Amino acid sequence: xxxxxxxxRKSAEEPEDVEGCSAGAQAMPSxxxxxxxxxxxxxxKLQLCHMLVEPNLCRSVLIANTVRQIQExxxxxxxxxxxxxxxxxxxxxxxxxxxxxxxxxxxEQEGECPAPDMGDxxxxxxxxxxxxPAAQAPRSPQSSxxxxxxSRESRGGFQKSLDQxxxxxxxxxxxxxxxxxxxxxxxxxxxxxVLTGMVGSTSSGPGSGLQAFASxxxxxxxxxxxxxxxxxxxxxxxxxxx
Amino acid sequence: MAGPGGGGCPxxxxxxxxxxxxxxxxxxxxxxxxxxxxxxEFSYSGxxxxxxxxxxxxxIFQREQENKSRPHARGEYNVYSTFQSHEPxxxxxxxxxxxxxxxKIRWLPQQNAAHFLLSTNGRFCFKLRGQDKTIKxxxxxxxxxxxxxxxxxxxxxxxxxxxxxxxxxxxxLKPMDLMVEASPRRIFANAHTYHINSxxxxxxxxxxxxxxxxxxxxxxxxxxxxxxxxVDIKPVNMExxxxxxxxxxxxxLQCNVFVxxxxxxxxxxxxxxxxxxxxxxxxFFEEPEDPSSRSFFSEIISSISDVKFSHSGRYMMTRDYxxxxxxxxxxxSRPVETHQVHEYLRSKLCSLYENDCIxxxxxxxxxxxxxxxxxxxxxxxxxMFDRNTRRDVTLEASRENSKPRAxxxxxxxxxxxKRRKDEMSVDSLDxxxxxxxTAWHPAENVIAVAATNNLYIFQDKVN
Numbered sequence: 001x002x003x004x005x006x007x008x009r010k011s012a013e014e015p016e017d018v019e020g021c022s023a024g025a026q027a028m029p030s031x032x033x034x035x036x037x038x039x040x041x042x043x044x045k046l047q048l049c050h051m052l053v054e055p056n057l058c059r060s061v062l063i064a065n066t067v068r069q070i071q072e073x074x075x076x077x078x079x080x081x082x083x084x085x086x087x088x089x090x091x092x093x094x095x096x097x098x099x100x101x102x103x104x105x106x107x108e109q110e111g112e113c114p115a116p117d118m119g120d121x122x123x124x125x126x127x128x129x130x131x132x133p134a135a136q137a138p139r140s141p142q143s144s145x146x147x148x149x150x151s152r153e154s155r156g157g158f159q160k161s162l163d164q165x166x167x168x169x170x171x172x173x174x175x176x177x178x179x180x181x182x183x184x185x186x187x188x189x190x191x192x193x194v195l196t197g198m199v200g201s202t203s204s205g206p207g208s209g210l211q212a213f214a215s216x217x218x219x220x221x222x223x224x225x226x227x228x229x230x231x232x233x234x235x236x237x238x239x240x241x242x
Numbered sequence: 243m244a245g246p247g248g249g250g251c252p253x254x255x256x257x258x259x260x261x262x263x264x265x266x267x268x269x270x271x272x273x274x275x276x277x278x279x280x281x282x283e284f285s286y287s288g289x290x291x292x293x294x295x296x297x298x299x300x301x302i303f304q305r306e307q308e309n310k311s312r313p314h315a316r317g318e319y320n321v322y323s324t325f326q327s328h329e330p331x332x333x334x335x336x337x338x339x340x341x342x343x344x345x346k347i348r349w350l351p352q353q354n355a356a357h358f359l360l361s362t363n364g365r366f367c368f369k370l371r372g373q374d375k376t377i378k379x380x381x382x383x384x385x386x387x388x389x390x391x392x393x394x395x396x397x398x399x400x401x402x403x404x405x406x407x408x409x410x411x412x413x414x415l416k417p418m419d420l421m422v423e424a425s426p427r428r429i430f431a432n433a434h435t436y437h438i439n440s441x442x443x444x445x446x447x448x449x450x451x452x453x454x455x456x457x458x459x460x461x462x463x464x465x466x467x468x469x470x471x472x473v474d475i476k477p478v479n480m481e482x483x484x485x486x487x488x489x490x491x492x493x494x495l496q497c498n499v500f501v502x503x504x505x506x507x508x509x510x511x512x513x514x515x516x517x518x519x520x521x522x523x524x525x526f527f528e529e530p531e532d533p534s535s536r537s538f539f540s541e542i543i544s545s546i547s548d549v550k551f552s553h554s555g556r557y558m559m560t561r562d563y564x565x566x567x568x569x570x571x572x573x574x575s576r577p578v579e580t581h582q583v584h585e586y587l588r589s590k591l592c593s594l595y596e597n598d599c600i601x602x603x604x605x606x607x608x609x610x611x612x613x614x615x616x617x618x619x620x621x622x623x624x625x626m627f628d629r630n631t632r633r634d635v636t637l638e639a640s641r642e643n644s645k646p647r648a649x650x651x652x653x654x655x656x657x658x659x660k661r662r663k664d665e666m667s668v669d670s671l672d673x674x675x676x677x678x679x680t681a682w683h684p685a686e687n688v689i690a691v692a693a694t695n696n697l698y699i700f701q702d703k704v705n
Contacts, residue, residue, distance in 0.1 A: 034592075038538060038592070038595075041595075056437065056601070057456075058437075058486045058488060058505050058545070061483055061484060061505060062505055065484055065541055066539075069538055070538060
């Protein structure tokens, strides 16, 4: 699958090498790096969906579908499961890919090899932040991401966040919203400063406003006054037949 | 210059020169969120032009009578009425004041001296206040007389003591300065859980539809407490949700036919005569995907942000992220025309995904004669396509080109490689200046373009 125009996949026989840019294989590490970055970015967007001023179901569905496409492709590659043993031994930070690599790689598709650094040089993301990784436990490629049965815990944070997003968007009670907030790692709040483009234009952090109540917005023109005018209107209308 | 019955002259491309006419709105660089225009709509005659903004306000402009001493200049649009349609709310959970954005305004055909329009806020609020999305029917009427000599009130409006009233008199009508009033006539509430993206008045002038992400409801204009659900795509299990409704519209002539578009780039045409719940479509429009251009963003950019029938009712137009497509209602397999709006953005999709621009919902519109179509882009650019001459043009709504009757110069964006003198490079485009809403006068070559908080009115050059 093409990531962006001009960037082609290497043939499936050659082994994946996410480590670095070895001499003969420029395109492949770049592609999987970009794909991982896109996956991480999408997961972050989904987690932040409920913090938007205007939750947008269409946007959430499109992002979730993108995540599923990546997951399906990685499952076909065999890289979906391969992630688990690798990630187990490393700090979560190593799996994060700076989003500027994502966009930089597109510009460098002419032949340069983008820096494969994953461990450092990531000014955009807060150290120590762990994005919910792909499911840790090995799963059969056929298992659908969207199955609604059994416990969600076993599927990893990713599945949980998708479920929560849709349930929250549907739910009308405040109870479930608080539950959702309770689960969110507070380190996500730090992302607000970074990802201001994604979050609605709010000045206060999402965590700070939970208890504060400020004065209500200015009240509209008195509705009783309006109904008086309405009655007058009717009366005059009857008289003049307007 | 307009032909009888509406807009006979060709429009767009190089056949027509577009000139600046007016601009409404503040000049400030600092734009308040509440002032951002969220919808623009001409009335059926084109004499009235309504805008809604994110603050829940509606401003209606009226075209003044043409000036006899300047027969070549068309009438200008001046403010006719301003009112608050939907109230701002306060979100206690986030300690934020949230403005009530007007999502859509639709005029009703005029039947008497007064004008009627429907407005909707589409806000989805899943917190303490519950859902709060309403559609309001407003009556806009003029009053140039007032009654004097009421029995129950003094001249200054104070109630009189009933015991002091010893005789009855008939109030007399006296002339007064023209006053334009907007009063809410109906409030249609509580039928939508999700974000309302469309309202569309039926050609029977009695019913209208409203659409949100998952459902479409049919209303009667006289009945506010019930609506009839005609489309419901909500899955039993929300985890299975992969597609939402993005726009819907009634056929302009056949009152039983409507279409709705989806986030997967499909359009379904439904006939209400065939079944009460239109979960089964009569026609299904989808263009086969081009495998050579497939990417992870393919689905997102195929999501349709707007669908509009032509005035003739024979075609419909859809807007997706990079293009506008014209469909013949008799051909479901592919569009009859595809017009690229800003193809140079295709190589920038990952950046546009990161900054969320890829989710921007652009609208599109037909000219009165259906010979041209228009849609917006970034950097305050908007695009026009002439369907007859096959020519297209890019124009800009900016204060720099705002001299009266100054002609707009076509703009060009350089996709890559060597940039010519007059061209802009893609990287210097301002993605915060997006033109999402445009409208075309139903009969003449007059267009209204909303650029953030400013409304530009352009018209064709009158020789």
